[in-house]
Amino acid sequence: MLEIAPHQASGLLKIKNTHATRFIAIVKHADAEFELPLLWRLCASLVELGHTVTVLDTTTAESHTQPGLEQLLDNDFFHAIANFQAQGWNIIPAATGLQTLAALAQQQAQALHCLNQLFADAGIVVVYGPSDCLNTLFAHHRIHPLLAVAAARKYLLSSYGALKHLLLHGGLKPLIVNVTQGVFAANKDPAPDMLAALSKCVQTFLGYEAKIAHTSVQLASPDAGQTLQALALRILEDALTLERAAPIFTPHVHRHETDYLEGSF
Amino acid sequence: MNIQRFIAPTAREALAKARAVFGDETVILFNRPSAQGVEVIATVEESLAAFEPRPTVEKNKSERSVPTPANTNRSSSYKEVASKVEEDATQLAMSTLSFQDYVRERMARKRHEASAAVTTPTDAGVEPQKKRARGVSFNAVPTEPHHSSAIPTAVAGVKKSLPSSAFASEAAPSIASELQAMKDLMQERFDTLTWLGQAQQSPVKTNIMLKFIRSGYSPALAREVVAQMPAELAMPDATHWSMEVLKCNLKISPSEIALHEEGGVFALMGPTGVGKTTLAAKLAGLCARLYGPASVGLITLDTYRVGAQEQLRAYGKMLGVVAHIAHDRPALQDLLGLLAGKKMVLLDTTGLAPRDPRKREMLDLLNLPDVKHLLVLNAGAHGETLDDVINAFKAPKSQQVVFSKVDEAAKLGPVIDAAIRYQLTVRAVTTGQRVPEDVEAANAEKLIRASMRNASTSAAFDAKPSDLGLFFNQSSTFQLNTSL
Numbered sequence: 109m110l111e112i113a114p115h116q117a118s119g120l121l122k123i124k125n126t127h128a129t130r131f132i133a134i135v136k137h138a139d140a141e142f143e144l145p146l147l148w149r150l151c152a153s154l155v156e157l158g159h160t161v162t163v164l165d166t167t168t169a170e171s172h173t174q175p176g177l178e179q180l181l182d183n184d185f186f187h188a189i190a191n192f193q194a195q196g197w198n199i200i201p202a203a204t205g206l207q208t209l210a211a212l213a214q215q216q217a218q219a220l221h222c223l224n225q226l227f228a229d230a231g232i233v234v235v236y237g238p239s240d241c242l243n244t245l246f247a248h249h250r251i252h253p254l255l256a257v258a259a260a261r262k263y264l265l266s267s268y269g270a271l272k273h274l275l276l277h278g279g280l281k282p283l284i285v286n287v288t289q290g291v292f293a294a295n296k297d298p299a300p301d302m303l304a305a306l307s308k309c310v311q312t313f314l315g316y317e318a319k320i321a322h323t324s325v326q327l328a329s330p331d332a333g334q335t336l337q338a339l340a341l342r343i344l345e346d347a348l349t350l351e352r353a354a355p356i357f358t359p360h361v362h363r364h365e366t367d368y369l370e371g372s373f
Numbered sequence: 374m375n376i377q378r379f380i381a382p383t384a385r386e387a388l389a390k391a392r393a394v395f396g397d398e399t400v401i402l403f404n405r406p407s408a409q410g411v412e413v414i415a416t417v418e419e420s421l422a423a424f425e426p427r428p429t430v431e432k433n434k435s436e437r438s439v440p441t442p443a444n445t446n447r448s449s450s451y452k453e454v455a456s457k458v459e460e461d462a463t464q465l466a467m468s469t470l471s472f473q474d475y476v477r478e479r480m481a482r483k484r485h486e487a488s489a490a491v492t493t494p495t496d497a498g499v500e501p502q503k504k505r506a507r508g509v510s511f512n513a514v515p516t517e518p519h520h521s522s523a524i525p526t527a528v529a530g531v532k533k534s535l536p537s538s539a540f541a542s543e544a545a546p547s548i549a550s551e552l553q554a555m556k557d558l559m560q561e562r563f564d565t566l567t568w569l570g571q572a573q574q575s576p577v578k579t580n581i582m583l584k585f586i587r588s589g590y591s592p593a594l595a596r597e598v599v600a601q602m603p604a605e606l607a608m609p610d611a612t613h614w615s616m617e618v619l620k621c622n623l624k625i626s627p628s629e630i631a632l633h634e635e636g637g638v639f640a641l642m643g644p645t646g647v648g649k650t651t652l653a654a655k656l657a658g659l660c661a662r663l664y665g666p667a668s669v670g671l672i673t674l675d676t677y678r679v680g681a682q683e684q685l686r687a688y689g690k691m692l693g694v695v696a697h698i699a700h701d702r703p704a705l706q707d708l709l710g711l712l713a714g715k716k717m718v719l720l721d722t723t724g725l726a727p728r729d730p731r732k733r734e735m736l737d738l739l740n741l742p743d744v745k746h747l748l749v750l751n752a753g754a755h756g757e758t759l760d761d762v763i764n765a766f767k768a769p770k771s772q773q774v775v776f777s778k779v780d781e782a783a784k785l786g787p788v789i790d791a792a793i794r795y796q797l798t799v800r801a802v803t804t805g806q807r808v809p810e811d812v813e814a815a816n817a818e819k820l821i822r823a824s825m826r827n828a829s830t831s832a833a834f835d836a837k838p839s840d841l842g843l844f845f846n847q848s849s850t851f852q853l854n855t856s857l
Contacts, residue, residue: 117654117808120691123662128693158690322707338698345695345711349667 166237177205243278589786645724658809670712727765753782
């Protein structure tokens with residue numbers, strides 16, 4: 109009682125595990141026409157809420173000019189200099205690195221552990237990729253990937269396929285959000301009852317009641333910020349939180365030339 | 374002067390009680406209906422003997438008879454009563470002119486009624502009053518003979534049987550209201566005299582009453598406790614007895630489980646600035662400490678106060694808990710579904726004044742199954758302010774409350790008093806600003822002791838023994854459990 113704490117909530121800091129990392133999964137099933145704008149807006153909302161966000165983009169491969177996860181796995185030096193806390197928003201190509209990680213890890217849990225070690229101070233890690241990639245990392249974990257659907261007929265099949273793959277192979281139950289407006293709007297093979305059709309398919313063929321966000325996201329609307337913030341908080345609530353533990357698997361692929369040090373991300 | 378109050382189901386029984394105490398020399402000063410039946414205030418005749426007027430007006434004691442309400446031959450004795458009461462009232466710095474005149478008027482009217490019962494309708498029957506009670510106009514009494522000749526016989530026959538109150542109200546509606554005001558005034562005066570009599574007889578009760586008032590308890594509660602106190606108690610025992618009664622009547626959670634251990638969905642409500650958001654952070658911190666951050670859900674409905682969402686979000690971030698925002702009922706229900714698996718979900722609401730028109734909207738928003746309302750009361754607030762808040766945020770089910778800022782309150786009496794009178798269940802108290810340390814489960818004994826320990830430090834607000842007569846109140850409207 110007599111000690112003077114830095115501030116009134118100092119007691120709370122002792123409760124939280126400051127080294128816990130939260131993983132969010134966003135499913136890529138269609139073209140990037142509406143998924144990427146949604147992804148960027150969600151990341152921006154999370155940053156506005158005061159979080160540090162690192163996006164692992166499994167749709168983009170690493171290269172000499174664009175180092176990413178592969179290089180992080182390969183060279184501990186990158187890990188040492190990657191001060192994620194200092195930056196609000198990091199985007200890391202991870203197509204090759206994730207495959208490498210999956211191949212090297214003897215168990216699926218090791219891959220996730222390795223990521224947890226690499227991004228221990230990253231705050232929030234958003235993994236954006238197809239369903240098979242997400243299953244590799246998060247199968248049977250308590251995480252609800254975000255599956256965005258738009259009101260066009262072509263997206264019905266792809267979203268159903270992604271949902272089925274997540275459900276049957278990974279045991280993951282995605283959160284479905286309806287995204288409206290934009291260039292993918294109703295004039296291109298519209299499907300006004302997209303969500304209803306998807307829910308019906310899932311219920312009929314998979315025996316599963318789809319989990320749908322109660323509000324649609326209208327990206328071009330002036331009120332989209334409030335909706336996106338609520339959605340960002342919701343997917344944060346569904347995030348997988350991993351505490352820092354002793355490393356059980358340290359992948360070393362091979363050593364590259366030091367010119368990798370010149371790459372920045 | 375020994376004046377006592379007697380309460381019984383009927384007037385006859387009350388009079389019998391008075392006579393049992395004072396014997397045949399009982400003088401009835403006042404009677405009125407009460408919740409328990411009839412209340413009679415009486416004294417003994419020899420007390421009235423002390424009211425001999427200063428000019429020597431010799432009274433033949435043999436002429437005195439047992440006074441009854443129907444005996445109208447006591448105009449001189451009642452004058453003595455009135456003059457003595459005037460003396461007492463003067464000591465209490467009260468104006469008694471109206472009381473004195475009122476007594477005279479009452480006796481005059483009784484004589485008029487008695488004479489009117491045996492006279493013809495055309496007979497005036499009312500003696501002209503030499504003096505009138507202030508504010509009462511007996512000119513309105515229709516006694517002029519030339520008017521009576523125009524009154525139909527049937528109506529006049531009905532008129533003479535009307536009770537005096539109806540007679541007055543028929544004459545002028547203002548007379549009835551003024552008579553009621555006089556009646557209330559006389560009742561208040563006699564109550565004060567009764568209290569003074571009791572105080573003289575029982576210094577212990579006086580001291581206990583003073584202690585209650587000084588601790589911030591309401592005169593109503595203090596009087597209720599003192600009225601039921603056993604007469605034979607000495608001061609230390611009386612203090613202990615009083616504190617035990619308060620402790621018995623202050624409802625604490627029967628299961629004695631802390632809020633964060635009980636779990637569930639709690640909506641924190643209350644006026645502005647009582648500490649709802651800080652309390653939410655404290656409870657969230659305690660629950661997270663026991664069951665982990667994943668066991669807690671935070672939702673804010675406060676979209677009005679600047680920085681409200683950011684404040685809760687800051688606490689949530691420190692805890693590793695997401696602080697959601699709900700703008701409307703569907704969003705709230707959706708979030709409650711999302712957080713259904715949590716041990717504890719806390720809803721922070723907008724602070725609203727008791728008379729804020731948005732209060733009804735918020736109460737309707739929170740009227741959801743499984744959402745428990747937790748009213749946050751500032752322990753240092755004034756008693757009437759607390760009454761307003763409690764009435765404004767009344768819940769259909771039993772009301773649970775949290776006393777906030779107990780460490781800042783000069784007196785805990787008002788808030789404990791409100792909790793007892795409204796039968797509120799006190800779940801927790803906050804004792805400082807630290808999050809989450811400064812919150813603890815409510816302990817009745819600890820609270821009562823703390824309330825009695827806080828002596829008034831400000832002379833301006835400190836009640837003196839001479840002020841006790843002014844802290845009088847009518848009979849209380851709540852029942853106190855004194856069976857220890």
